[in-house]
Amino acid sequence: MLCGDGMKLPKAQQGNRPLYVQVRDLIVAEIQSGAWAPGAVLPSEFELARTYGVSQGTIRKATDALAADQILVRRQGRGTFVHAHTAAEVLFRFFQFREPDGQRVIPASRTLRTTRGSATRIEQDRLALAKGARVIRHSRLRTWRSRPFIFETIVLPEALFPGLAANGDLPNTLYDMFQTHYGVTVARAVERVDTQTASERQARLLDLPAGQPLLRIDRQTIAIDGRIIEWRLSLCHLDGLYYAVEVG
Amino acid sequence: MLCGDGMKLPKAQQGNRPLYVQVRDLIVAEIQSGAWAPGAVLPSEFELARTYGVSQGTIRKATDALAADQILVRRQGRGTFVHAHTAAEVLFRFFQFREPDGQRVIPASRTLRTTRGSATRIEQDRLALAKGARVIRHSRLRTWRSRPFIFETIVLPEALFPGLAANGDLPNTLYDMFQTHYGVTVARAVERVDTQTASERQARLLDLPAGQPLLRIDRQTIAIDGRIIEWRLSLCHLDGLYYAVEVG
DNA sequence: CAGTGGTCTAGACCACGTG
DNA sequence: ACGTGGTCTAGACCACTGC
Numbered sequence: 001m002l003c004g005d006g007m008k009l010p011k012a013q014q015g016n017r018p019l020y021v022q023v024r025d026l027i028v029a030e031i032q033s034g035a036w037a038p039g040a041v042l043p044s045e046f047e048l049a050r051t052y053g054v055s056q057g058t059i060r061k062a063t064d065a066l067a068a069d070q071i072l073v074r075r076q077g078r079g080t081f082v083h084a085h086t087a088a089e090v091l092f093r094f095f096q097f098r099e100p101d102g103q104r105v106i107p108a109s110r111t112l113r114t115t116r117g118s119a120t121r122i123e124q125d126r127l128a129l130a131k132g133a134r135v136i137r138h139s140r141l142r143t144w145r146s147r148p149f150i151f152e153t154i155v156l157p158e159a160l161f162p163g164l165a166a167n168g169d170l171p172n173t174l175y176d177m178f179q180t181h182y183g184v185t186v187a188r189a190v191e192r193v194d195t196q197t198a199s200e201r202q203a204r205l206l207d208l209p210a211g212q213p214l215l216r217i218d219r220q221t222i223a224i225d226g227r228i229i230e231w232r233l234s235l236c237h238l239d240g241l242y243y244a245v246e247v248g
Numbered sequence: 249m250l251c252g253d254g255m256k257l258p259k260a261q262q263g264n265r266p267l268y269v270q271v272r273d274l275i276v277a278e279i280q281s282g283a284w285a286p287g288a289v290l291p292s293e294f295e296l297a298r299t300y301g302v303s304q305g306t307i308r309k310a311t312d313a314l315a316a317d318q319i320l321v322r323r324q325g326r327g328t329f330v331h332a333h334t335a336a337e338v339l340f341r342f343f344q345f346r347e348p349d350g351q352r353v354i355p356a357s358r359t360l361r362t363t364r365g366s367a368t369r370i371e372q373d374r375l376a377l378a379k380g381a382r383v384i385r386h387s388r389l390r391t392w393r394s395r396p397f398i399f400e401t402i403v404l405p406e407a408l409f410p411g412l413a414a415n416g417d418l419p420n421t422l423y424d425m426f427q428t429h430y431g432v433t434v435a436r437a438v439e440r441v442d443t444q445t446a447s448e449r450q451a452r453l454l455d456l457p458a459g460q461p462l463l464r465i466d467r468q469t470i471a472i473d474g475r476i477i478e479w480r481l482s483l484c485h486l487d488g489l490y491y492a493v494e495v496g
Numbered sequence: 497c498a499g500t501g502g503t504c505t506a507g508a509c510c511a512c513g514t515g
Numbered sequence: 516a517c518g519t520g521g522t523c524t525a526g527a528c529c530a531c532t533g534c
């Protein structure tokens with residue numbers, strides 16, 4: 001069920017890495033390879049312990065770390081599962097706009113355009129791609145209470161998501177689809193936030209006068225294996241809403 | 249050395265809370281009470297185990313959680329210490345402005361004014377204070393490369409920091425002083441980020457034309473016991489810099 | 497060298513979900 | 516009733532620090 005050859009980790013640590021870290025990486029590898037699909041239940045802790053030749057406590061420590069990283073989910077009495085992202089969960093984690101009273105904003109989305117091409121200099125930089133790599137570009141308007149408030153440009157490495165732009169459109173939430181269709185699980189995102197004034201085109205799209213201040217969020221999205229899988233530029237006309245951030 | 253009465257936790261969990269959580273809370277209480285000061289070394293794991301009447305593994309699990317929350321620091325071969333914030337660490341954790349190339353911004357600071365008064369409605373709201381509670385208000389300009397770029401207003405509950413405004417000024421970094429002088433350890437901050445245009449006064453202070461877009465960060469700072477200890481409003485003229493955020 | 501945290505094991509019992 | 520994860524224990528050995 002595992003790597004083929006029934007491996008036993010020696011008690012002497014390989015390369016001085018703790019056993020539970022090695023087990024953690026083996027479990028991640030199983031998930032990456034697709035052997036354990038999103039939503040699937042893992043073997044029990046004692047079974048994993050036997051398979052990897054370690055104790056149940058060591059398995060526990062490895063799965064603890066993976067549960068903390070949202071890669072596994074534990075359900076007492078049932079088992080340990082590979083975390084399957086849903087559209088709602090992804091929105092909850094990665095879409096952090098709020099009403100003045102703290103209520104979450106649940107946006108709608110309208111695609112403007114989806115194209116393919118060679119990565120520009122800045123796209124190569126933000127996505128850590130080689131010269132000449134192909135990318136998929138997608139732009140859309142996010143609306144709330146029927147009013148547009150975010151103009152968003154998304155750039156994806158085509159190598160990671162072959163055939164994605166085929167039908168010319170993308171779903172409202174991408175991250176759950178990345179996992180279910182391409183086996184790419186989003187871990188976190190790093191953002192650069194600043195302000196700018198709306199250009200003529202941006203103002204027209206967002207239905208406001210040119211020169212209005214916009215919140216600009218430049219996001220790099222990172223998978224559980226550390227690869228950058230998305231570059232997303234969001235221009236936001238907040239108009240009473242705010243962007244919620246936790247620090248420390 | 250501990251709570252006075254040599255306590256023994258029963259094996260039957262009190263109120264169904266796991267032993268290690270109870271131990272965690274007892275350790276936090278020791279720190280809050282000042283019995284274990286910032287920078288102090290804790291008794292060894294085995295000594296703690298004997299004191300609390302639990303096993304070393306349970307102590308480990310409690311201190312693991314506290315180390316993850318930055319409340320304790322473990323140093324192999326030396327001991328476990330109460331995390332003592334330094335000005336540099338605090339800046340690293342809570343001041344997240346960067347140069348375009350990703351280099352950290354290390355600001356200077358100039359006090360504008362420090363006053364005391366009764367909390368306004370909005371101050372009561374943001375600091376979770378009762379009507380009529382007293383607050384300390386402090387405003388300052390943050391500069392970088394000798395140019396002002398943040399106009400900051402800080403409001404503190406006077407009850408938490410008695411005598412703080414006595415000499416009429418505050419240090420550049422507050423959070424380390426909160427801990428060393430008042431035993432208040434900062435845990436995290438929640439922020440509401442949006443944009444606004446510079447008023448006449450703000451523009452004058454930040455040395456730019458009125459109407460320029462500013463990044464507005466409304467921060468509530470929270471201590472390890474969950475109390476809100478600070479409300480801080482930062483108006484930022486980024487001008488090429490960006491605010492770094494991690495999501496998920 | 498002694499003492500500390502870091503890792504790992506083996507075994508026990510409990511709480512929960514399912515059949 | 517059974518199997519799962521959740522907690523807790525006791526003991527072992529290792530790695531690091533400081534004397």
